[in-house]
Amino acid sequence: MRTGRRTHLLWAALFSGLCLITAAAARAQSPPPAASCQPTPTPIAAKPAEPDADAGGIRVFLYDADKKPLARKRFYLLRRSAFSAGIDWASMPRRADFLQGASPQLREWLARHDCDSLYCPEFEAEFPEAVKTVPEFKRAYDDGLRKYRNEKLALKWLAVNFPLRNVRSEYFQRKRAWLERAGQQAGKVVSFMTDEKGRAIFTGFKAGDYYLSNLFPFGEGGPVWDCKVTTLPPNPRQMWAVTYLLSPPAKQTAPSP
Amino acid sequence: MKRRTLTLALLLTAAIAGVVYVSSSVSAGAQRRRATTRRSAPAPRARVDYTNFTHSTPAHRKDSCASCHQSPSDNWAQARERDAAFPDITDYPEHASCLNCHRQQFFRGARPAICTVCHTVVSPRSGARFPFANPAEAFARSEKGRASTSEFAVIFPHDVHQDVMARAPSLDENRVRFVRAAFAQEQPVPSKPNSCSVCHETYVKPGQAAATPAPADANAAAGVPTLPAGLLKTTPTGHASCFNCHWQDGGEKPLSTDCAGCHKLLPQGSPRPELKGKDADTQLAARAGFTDPFIVRKLLRRDSVIFAHEEERHREIDCATCHTRIPALSTLDETTLKVPILSCGAGSSCHIGAKPKRILNEEVDKKLADPNFQCVKCHFNLGREKPPRSHLDATGK
Structure with a gap:
C-alpha cells in the first residue's frame, strides 16, 4: 500500500515536472505578439x-x-x-539577465531610465547625483578621480571606469549581435x-x-x-x-x- | 718519317684547337663577367625626402600605431585648458621610435633633414617643435596646420551611435509629476531626446554671444546676401567626444589604442577628396567672418548656403526630419551628407506648395519667366544657374 502511494506520488511529480518543462519551452520559443x-x-x-x-x-x-x-x-x-x-526568438537577450552583481540602488536607478547601456548622454546630467547614491557610480567616480585628478573628468568618464561591464554595455552588445543575426536571416x-x-x-x-x-x-x-x-x-x-x-x-x- | 709528320700535324691541330678553345672561353667569361657586372650594378636609389613624414610608407605601416604613439601622451593635461583636458595622444612620438631605422639620417650632416619633420629649428640647442596634429583645433590654426591635409579619413558609424544614444522619454516622464514647489527655482527645460546634439552643436563665431536666429538679408545694400547666424552645426574634430566611451582603460571597442578602428589611412598622394558645393566660395566665407577651417570646409560643401539650422522654425524640427538617411551617412563619402530638396517641405508645405504658393514654387516660376532672375532665398552662387530637375519636379514644372 505504502509502495503504491509512493509510486503515485513519483508519477505525479514526474508529470508536473514534464508540464513545467513543456510550458517553459513553449514560452521561450513563442515569438513575440x-x-x-x-x-x-x-x-x-x-x-x-x-x-x-x-x-x-x-x-x-x-x-x-x-x-x-x-x-x-x-x-x-x-x-x-x-x-x-x-x-531564434528564444535567444533574444533580456535586460534583467545583465544585472548580475548590481546593487539594489543601481537596479533602482536603472529602472528609472530606459537606455540599453550606460552611454546614454542624457544620463550624464544625473551623474553628479548618482555618485552620491549609487555605490557602483561612486566607485567609478573615485577611480576616475584617482587616475585623472580632475572632478569634471572623473564625472564625464564615469562609464569608462564603471566596475560592472555586464551592466554597462553587455546587454546592448548582445542585443546588437542578435539584431544583426535576425536582420541577416530576414x-x-x-x-x-x-x-x-x-x-x-x-x-x-x-x-x-x-x-x-x-x-x-x-x-x-x-x-x-x-x-x-x-x-x-x-x-x-x-x-x-x-x-x-x-x-x-x-x-x-x-x-x- | 711519314709517321712522324702525321704525329706532328696531329699535335699542331690539337694545339691550335686548344688555343682557340682557351681564347673563346676567356672571351665568354669576360662577357659573362661584364654581363654580371652590368646586372649587379646598384640601381639608382629613389631619393627619399626625409623632411616629409608619411604614415603610408610600408615600413611605417608594418608595426602597430602604439609602437610609436604613446597613449596617453605625457603632456595631455597641458595640451588643453584644465577643464577641457582629458587623457589623449597630444604629442609626437619619442626619438627612440625613429632611431631603429633612421639612425643614419639622424646623424647625417650638421642639420639633418629628418629633424624638420617635428622641429622648427634644427639645432642641438633648440627643442622647439611644430604643434602636434592633435588637438586638431590648435593645429589647424597653426601655419603648418593650414598647409597640411590629413592622411586619414575618419570612420564613424552613425547608426550604431544612434542606437546607443537614442533615448525617448520613458512613459513615466510623460505622466504628471508632483514636485515640491516652495522656493523652487525655475528649472531649465530638458532638451529634446535628440542624440545628434551630443556631437553636433550650433556653431557660434568667436566673439558672437549666441547663434541668434536672424534671417538672411538677401537684398543687402551691396547686393550681396549676408549669412544668417546659427548657420552651421559643428562636427567633432578631436577625441573629446570619443574617448569618454572608447578609452583604452576599460572602455568600449574600438579602443583608443586601436587608431585604425576609426582612422582610415588614405592611399598615398590622394588626400581626402573635398566635396565642393556649388553655392559658397571662399570670399563669401571670409566676408561672413568664418575663419575656423573646419567650419569653412562645411560652408564650402553646401548647395544652399543660406540655410540656417538655428532659424526659428528649423530649430523646432527634429534633425531626422530632413536628415532622413542617417544610417546611410558615411563619413568617408561626403555626398551621403546631402539633404534632398523634398525634405524642405514636400508634404509639410513649408517651402514647397502651389496653393498657397510657397517660396520654392515662387522662385522657380520667376526663374523660368526671367533667366536673369537670381534665387537668393536659399542660394548664393547657385541661384544664378538654371533650376535643377529636382526643383522642377518638386514644384510640378
Missing part, C-alpha cells in the same frame, strides 16, 4: 513599381497603444517576413529610426515586396511588427509614395465590476 500595420487608404501613386527600378519612399508613423508617437525606435525593411525567417535591406513625431521615411531601395519590422520588441513582452509592404514608383513631389501607420494591439481594459 504581432502588431497592426495600416497603409494609407489611397496610396499617392496607383500603379506598382517596375522591378529593379528605384522604389518610392515608405513613410511610417509609429504610435503606442494610447496613440502617442513612439520616438527613436528602429525599424527594418526586410526581404522576408520576420515570423517566417527562422529567427534579409535586411535598410533601417531607419523614428523621429520625435514617431515618423520615419525609408528611402534608397529597389521596387518590390518587403516587410517592415522592428525585429526586437521595444519593451519586454512587447509586440513585433511584421507588415508586408509593396513599393510604389517614386513620387517626384514627395520623399515617400506610401504611408503606413503602425500601432500595437489596443490595451485590454479591465472588465468593470
Whole structure:
C-alpha cells in the first residue's frame, strides 16, 4: 500500500515536472505578439513599381497603444517576413539577465531610465547625483578621480571606469549581435529610426515586396511588427509614395465590476 | 718519317684547337663577367625626402600605431585648458621610435633633414617643435596646420551611435509629476531626446554671444546676401567626444589604442577628396567672418548656403526630419551628407506648395519667366544657374 502511494506520488511529480518543462519551452520559443500595420487608404501613386527600378519612399508613423508617437525606435525593411525567417526568438537577450552583481540602488536607478547601456548622454546630467547614491557610480567616480585628478573628468568618464561591464554595455552588445543575426536571416535591406513625431521615411531601395519590422520588441513582452509592404514608383513631389501607420494591439481594459 | 709528320700535324691541330678553345672561353667569361657586372650594378636609389613624414610608407605601416604613439601622451593635461583636458595622444612620438631605422639620417650632416619633420629649428640647442596634429583645433590654426591635409579619413558609424544614444522619454516622464514647489527655482527645460546634439552643436563665431536666429538679408545694400547666424552645426574634430566611451582603460571597442578602428589611412598622394558645393566660395566665407577651417570646409560643401539650422522654425524640427538617411551617412563619402530638396517641405508645405504658393514654387516660376532672375532665398552662387530637375519636379514644372 505504502509502495503504491509512493509510486503515485513519483508519477505525479514526474508529470508536473514534464508540464513545467513543456510550458517553459513553449514560452521561450513563442515569438513575440504581432502588431497592426495600416497603409494609407489611397496610396499617392496607383500603379506598382517596375522591378529593379528605384522604389518610392515608405513613410511610417509609429504610435503606442494610447496613440502617442513612439520616438527613436528602429525599424527594418526586410526581404522576408520576420515570423517566417527562422529567427531564434528564444535567444533574444533580456535586460534583467545583465544585472548580475548590481546593487539594489543601481537596479533602482536603472529602472528609472530606459537606455540599453550606460552611454546614454542624457544620463550624464544625473551623474553628479548618482555618485552620491549609487555605490557602483561612486566607485567609478573615485577611480576616475584617482587616475585623472580632475572632478569634471572623473564625472564625464564615469562609464569608462564603471566596475560592472555586464551592466554597462553587455546587454546592448548582445542585443546588437542578435539584431544583426535576425536582420541577416530576414534579409535586411535598410533601417531607419523614428523621429520625435514617431515618423520615419525609408528611402534608397529597389521596387518590390518587403516587410517592415522592428525585429526586437521595444519593451519586454512587447509586440513585433511584421507588415508586408509593396513599393510604389517614386513620387517626384514627395520623399515617400506610401504611408503606413503602425500601432500595437489596443490595451485590454479591465472588465468593470 | 711519314709517321712522324702525321704525329706532328696531329699535335699542331690539337694545339691550335686548344688555343682557340682557351681564347673563346676567356672571351665568354669576360662577357659573362661584364654581363654580371652590368646586372649587379646598384640601381639608382629613389631619393627619399626625409623632411616629409608619411604614415603610408610600408615600413611605417608594418608595426602597430602604439609602437610609436604613446597613449596617453605625457603632456595631455597641458595640451588643453584644465577643464577641457582629458587623457589623449597630444604629442609626437619619442626619438627612440625613429632611431631603429633612421639612425643614419639622424646623424647625417650638421642639420639633418629628418629633424624638420617635428622641429622648427634644427639645432642641438633648440627643442622647439611644430604643434602636434592633435588637438586638431590648435593645429589647424597653426601655419603648418593650414598647409597640411590629413592622411586619414575618419570612420564613424552613425547608426550604431544612434542606437546607443537614442533615448525617448520613458512613459513615466510623460505622466504628471508632483514636485515640491516652495522656493523652487525655475528649472531649465530638458532638451529634446535628440542624440545628434551630443556631437553636433550650433556653431557660434568667436566673439558672437549666441547663434541668434536672424534671417538672411538677401537684398543687402551691396547686393550681396549676408549669412544668417546659427548657420552651421559643428562636427567633432578631436577625441573629446570619443574617448569618454572608447578609452583604452576599460572602455568600449574600438579602443583608443586601436587608431585604425576609426582612422582610415588614405592611399598615398590622394588626400581626402573635398566635396565642393556649388553655392559658397571662399570670399563669401571670409566676408561672413568664418575663419575656423573646419567650419569653412562645411560652408564650402553646401548647395544652399543660406540655410540656417538655428532659424526659428528649423530649430523646432527634429534633425531626422530632413536628415532622413542617417544610417546611410558615411563619413568617408561626403555626398551621403546631402539633404534632398523634398525634405524642405514636400508634404509639410513649408517651402514647397502651389496653393498657397510657397517660396520654392515662387522662385522657380520667376526663374523660368526671367533667366536673369537670381534665387537668393536659399542660394548664393547657385541661384544664378538654371533650376535643377529636382526643383522642377518638386514644384510640378
